[in-house]
Amino acid sequence: MKQLDYFFNPKSVAIIGASHKPEKLGYVIFTNFLGNISERKVYPVNPDTTPILGQKVYRSILQIPDGIDLAVIIIPAKVVPKVLKDCVSKGVKAVIIVSGGFSETGEEGKKLEIKLKHIIEGTNVRVMGPNCLGVYDPYTKVDTLFLSRERLGRPPIGNIGYISQSGSIGSTILDCLAEEEIGISKFASYENGMDVNECDLIEYFADDKKTKVITIFLEGVKDGKRLIQVARKTSKKKPIVILKGGKSEAGMKAVTSHTGSLAGTAKIYSSVFKQTGLIEASNWEELFDFTKAFSTQPIPNGNRIAIVTDGGGFGVLATDECENHGLKTPEPSEKLKKLLRKSIPTYGSLNNPIDLTGDVTTERYKIVLESCLKSNEYDGVIAITLFQVPTLELNITDVLINLKRFNKPIVCCSVGGEFTKKLSRILEKNGIPVYLTPRRAARAMASLVEYGNFLRK
Amino acid sequence: MKQLDYFFNPKSVAIIGASHKPEKLGYVIFTNFLGNISERKVYPVNPDTTPILGQKVYRSILQIPDGIDLAVIIIPAKVVPKVLKDCVSKGVKAVIIVSGGFSETGEEGKKLEIKLKHIIEGTNVRVMGPNCLGVYDPYTKVDTLFLSRERLGRPPIGNIGYISQSGSIGSTILDCLAEEEIGISKFASYENGMDVNECDLIEYFADDKKTKVITIFLEGVKDGKRLIQVARKTSKKKPIVILKGGKSEAGMKAVTSHTGSLAGTAKIYSSVFKQTGLIEASNWEELFDFTKAFSTQPIPNGNRIAIVTDGGGFGVLATDECENHGLKTPEPSEKLKKLLRKSIPTYGSLNNPIDLTGDVTTERYKIVLESCLKSNEYDGVIAITLFQVPTLELNITDVLINLKRFNKPIVCCSVGGEFTKKLSRILEKNGIPVYLTPRRAARAMASLVEYGNFLRK
Numbered sequence: 011m012k013q014l015d016y017f018f019n020p021k022s023v024a025i026i027g028a029s030h031k032p033e034k035l036g037y038v039i040f041t042n043f044l045g046n047i048s049e050r051k052v053y054p055v056n057p058d059t060t061p062i063l064g065q066k067v068y069r070s071i072l073q074i075p076d077g078i079d080l081a082v083i084i085i086p087a088k089v090v091p092k093v094l095k096d097c098v099s100k101g102v103k104a105v106i107i108v109s110g111g112f113s114e115t116g117e118e119g120k121k122l123e124i125k126l127k128h129i130i131e132g133t134n135v136r137v138m139g140p141n142c143l144g145v146y147d148p149y150t151k152v153d154t155l156f157l158s159r160e161r162l163g164r165p166p167i168g169n170i171g172y173i174s175q176s177g178s179i180g181s182t183i184l185d186c187l188a189e190e191e192i193g194i195s196k197f198a199s200y201e202n203g204m205d206v207n208e209c210d211l212i213e214y215f216a217d218d219k220k221t222k223v224i225t226i227f228l229e230g231v232k233d234g235k236r237l238i239q240v241a242r243k244t245s246k247k248k249p250i251v252i253l254k255g256g257k258s259e260a261g262m263k264a265v266t267s268h269t270g271s272l273a274g275t276a277k278i279y280s281s282v283f284k285q286t287g288l289i290e291a292s293n294w295e296e297l298f299d300f301t302k303a304f305s306t307q308p309i310p311n312g313n314r315i316a317i318v319t320d321g322g323g324f325g326v327l328a329t330d331e332c333e334n335h336g337l338k339t340p341e342p343s344e345k346l347k348k349l350l351r352k353s354i355p356t357y358g359s360l361n362n363p364i365d366l367t368g369d370v371t372t373e374r375y376k377i378v379l380e381s382c383l384k385s386n387e388y389d390g391v392i393a394i395t396l397f398q399v400p401t402l403e404l405n406i407t408d409v410l411i412n413l414k415r416f417n418k419p420i421v422c423c424s425v426g427g428e429f430t431k432k433l434s435r436i437l438e439k440n441g442i443p444v445y446l447t448p449r450r451a452a453r454a455m456a457s458l459v460e461y462g463n464f465l466r467k
Numbered sequence: 468m469k470q471l472d473y474f475f476n477p478k479s480v481a482i483i484g485a486s487h488k489p490e491k492l493g494y495v496i497f498t499n500f501l502g503n504i505s506e507r508k509v510y511p512v513n514p515d516t517t518p519i520l521g522q523k524v525y526r527s528i529l530q531i532p533d534g535i536d537l538a539v540i541i542i543p544a545k546v547v548p549k550v551l552k553d554c555v556s557k558g559v560k561a562v563i564i565v566s567g568g569f570s571e572t573g574e575e576g577k578k579l580e581i582k583l584k585h586i587i588e589g590t591n592v593r594v595m596g597p598n599c600l601g602v603y604d605p606y607t608k609v610d611t612l613f614l615s616r617e618r619l620g621r622p623p624i625g626n627i628g629y630i631s632q633s634g635s636i637g638s639t640i641l642d643c644l645a646e647e648e649i650g651i652s653k654f655a656s657y658e659n660g661m662d663v664n665e666c667d668l669i670e671y672f673a674d675d676k677k678t679k680v681i682t683i684f685l686e687g688v689k690d691g692k693r694l695i696q697v698a699r700k701t702s703k704k705k706p707i708v709i710l711k712g713g714k715s716e717a718g719m720k721a722v723t724s725h726t727g728s729l730a731g732t733a734k735i736y737s738s739v740f741k742q743t744g745l746i747e748a749s750n751w752e753e754l755f756d757f758t759k760a761f762s763t764q765p766i767p768n769g770n771r772i773a774i775v776t777d778g779g780g781f782g783v784l785a786t787d788e789c790e791n792h793g794l795k796t797p798e799p800s801e802k803l804k805k806l807l808r809k810s811i812p813t814y815g816s817l818n819n820p821i822d823l824t825g826d827v828t829t830e831r832y833k834i835v836l837e838s839c840l841k842s843n844e845y846d847g848v849i850a851i852t853l854f855q856v857p858t859l860e861l862n863i864t865d866v867l868i869n870l871k872r873f874n875k876p877i878v879c880c881s882v883g884g885e886f887t888k889k890l891s892r893i894l895e896k897n898g899i900p901v902y903l904t905p906r907r908a909a910r911a912m913a914s915l916v917e918y919g920n921f922l923r924k
Contacts, residue, residue, distance in 0.1 A: 038857050111814040162855040163884040178778020178853050182882035189884035229783060255783040258790035267816035268779035293906045294784060321635020322725035326686060326712040327751060333715035357568040359724035368634060396635050398619040400495050425639035427620040427646035449750045
């Protein structure tokens with residue numbers, strides 16, 4: 011068993027700072043574990059030993075009769091050192107320090123964090139945090155997020171390994187994945203990273219069989235050399251999508267106030283990411299969008315993309331975005347055009363974008379998409395499916411899902427309200443990523459192409 | 468009464484090509500009018516005079532006993548010239564040609580469109596289209612969209628005047644506005660623009676009292692000089708948000724296949740837009756986002772923005788985006804800091820971004836946001852409200868809505884799933900725009916600042 015396994019699959023957990031009050035973080039975290047009490051033992055710790063929800067409360071971790079794999083700490087900063095010492099004495103394997111008030115707050119806090127470091131030096135204890143959200147694992151149901159399930163959705167099981175240096179960036183992406191019913195393998199938010207950091211987690215996720223794509227939100231790095239080594243090695247095995255926060259000058263200052271890291275300059279980061287095969291997202295949305303694409307789509311063999319649309323204006327915008335992001339949109343060959351014309355009326359355009367027009371039927375999409383994917387002229391397809399047109403039958407979703415057999419990437423762009431979202435959800439649940447704008451669809455496709463290029467080098 | 472009024476508020480309408488089959492465009496358009504039959508007369512026209520939904524059908528517009536203000540034509544391209552002649556004979560005031568198959572399809576179609584032009588030359592008839600979606604007016608309930616209400620939502624009454632050269636860009640924005648319950652004044656989608664074009668519509672919306680902001684999706688322009696004149700004049704009165712499609716080389720070609728326009732080069736357009744005070748969106752999302760901001764927010768007096776957040780990582784990203792888009796994020800003065808510290812714990816940062824941290828309460832938001840807006844240190848506020856934190860009370864929406872009294876722009880960034888969207892909807896209904904990412908919030912704020920700068924010049 012690896013040391014980091016204790017974070018994601020502990021047999022016993024102590025919640026130090028488990029609270030009696032529902033609005034407190036320590037209450038939410040404790041209750042997260044109550045649903046799975048048959049799978050692992052959970053021990054609330056609090057000086058006030060009044061039972062919480064009928065569970066016996068311990069005054070200190072040292073008083074718990076059993077061994078503890080994972081301790082979660084949610085208490086004021088100044089008492090954390092003492093409690094961490096107790097954890098060491100107890101022989102705890104892994105500790106998540108949720109409490110804030112350390113290096114992110116200035117000199118005093120920095121000193122306090124160094125104190126914590128000294129406490130675990132020379133021991134086997136691994137610490138995540140402080141100032142962090144901790145972990146969520148849908149397979150083992152370990153969940154140290156202090157955000158209740160009513161307010162923050164939890165994604166189902168899947169293949170995305172998600173590492174975040176920010177609780178808010180981390181949790182909101184989880185929430186949106188949950189809404190679209192896209193699954194993850196593991197989530198870890200390590201913030202100040204006094205011990206466990208992005209490198210440890212990348213290495214761990216690299217070997218994790220459930221993880222197909224690694225997604226990272228990074229603010230600053232403490233050991234750049236190691237990151238480069240780890241990234242280079244891992245990105246040959248699995249795609250790593252990364253968003254770097256604090257790239258502007260003002261943003262760099264903000265990073266220091268947030269996680270006490272040094273942000274470094276934007277250019278250096280971007281060039282390192284490129285060299286090591288990391289796929290850089292330039293904002294929150296792209297981090298989300300690229301992750302979705304890698305989670306579900308095969309890596310394309312080239313950059314020749316067919317845009318198939320039932321809305322001419324969207325075809326135009328998608329073409330702009332493809333060109334802006336290094337994708338080619340060649341016209342179909344005469345031979346392929348002849349084939350397509352059989353199912354496209356004369357007022358529909360056969361150039362690329364292929365415009366099926368506003369009276370499109372499912373059959374028309376089927377023939378055109380299959381012909382493009384079957385041909386050797388395209389490496390992938392952007393299907394702009396505006397579901398609002400009256401002639402389009404609802405089995406369009408089946409047709410799209412069935413295209414996966416061609417083993418080329420397919421991304422959809424479907425824009426609209428309630429009706430559109432209902433159909434989009436069906437696609438996403440079945441492994442076809444849907445994007446709300448042509449730009450996002452094109453960028454997602456470009457990220458797949460970028461990784462393909464890296465692998466072929 | 469202006470000539471264009473007949474498009475948006477006709478007393479009588481003929482639907483030429485009204486169909487008996489529910490999946491046909493001519494059926495959907497006809498039924499759109501049935502709900503308001505008490506307000507205006509509606510006459511279906513079709514060679515097959517079997518009644519449609521109990522309504523008497525006329526063989527030709529010439530056989531309708533009453534005068535007709537608006538004719539909507541949904542029939543094959545080749546018979547449109549004959550029917551348009553009939554419309555002229557009948558003395559129809561306005562015609563919307565939904566049918567495609569004209570200049571967007573090549574030389575043959577171009578000739579057919581020129582034929583249409585000759586037919587209306589020297590008459591008072593105004594034509595929208597061909598190849599277009601036509602109009603939607605929530606005040607008069609005129610609705611020529613061939614997209615059914617089950618598949619495409621219709622926005623409520625409001626103050627956005629929306630002009631589109633693309634039915635798909637036009638309709639999807641309507642759908643998304645409807646979902647967020649954001650209202651519009653009028654919508655017109657003119658596509659090929661053989662007669663009524665963007666200039667006519669801008670002029671018309673400029674004088675329309677219900678319209679506060681004009682939003683345009685443009686592919687190509689036939690009379691650049693006039694557009695510059697009209698835009699310059701109008702943008703002094705009302706903000707105009709514009710998205711230009713077909714800016715890349717491949718995109719320009721796609722425009723020709725779509726609406727038969729010439730796209731022109733990206734640089735020329737962008738510099739003209741800047742000079743004339745148009746606010747340029749660089750993609751679909753920004754068109755939507757900027758419109759929301761202008762529809763609800765006052766124009767700021769400068770570019771000093773306070774970022775107030777309960778998620779540190781989002782504060783960092785928002786700071787990056789502000790800097791990237793010309794917004795300043797100065798630190799609060801010592802005096803203001805002192806005031807703020809009273810309600811922010813020591814582990815929260817007082818620099819800008821002001822980090823209220825993950826145990827924020829509504830009261831903390833209230834004091835900080837009010838202090839920033841009251842001070843003379845900030846021209847607007849980006850409130851990053853991640854609703855997932857357990858300590859935040861639900862009356863946070865009331866607090867935010869009440870901030871409108873300070874008459875400075877406020878945009879929110881709230882990211883998440885179901886719970887977050889529920890609260891966001893309340894804010895949007897009450898005039899606080901909510902964005903799903905820090906980038907979008909910062910860009911929306913920057914668009915308001917850009918227009919303020921233009922007005923002050």
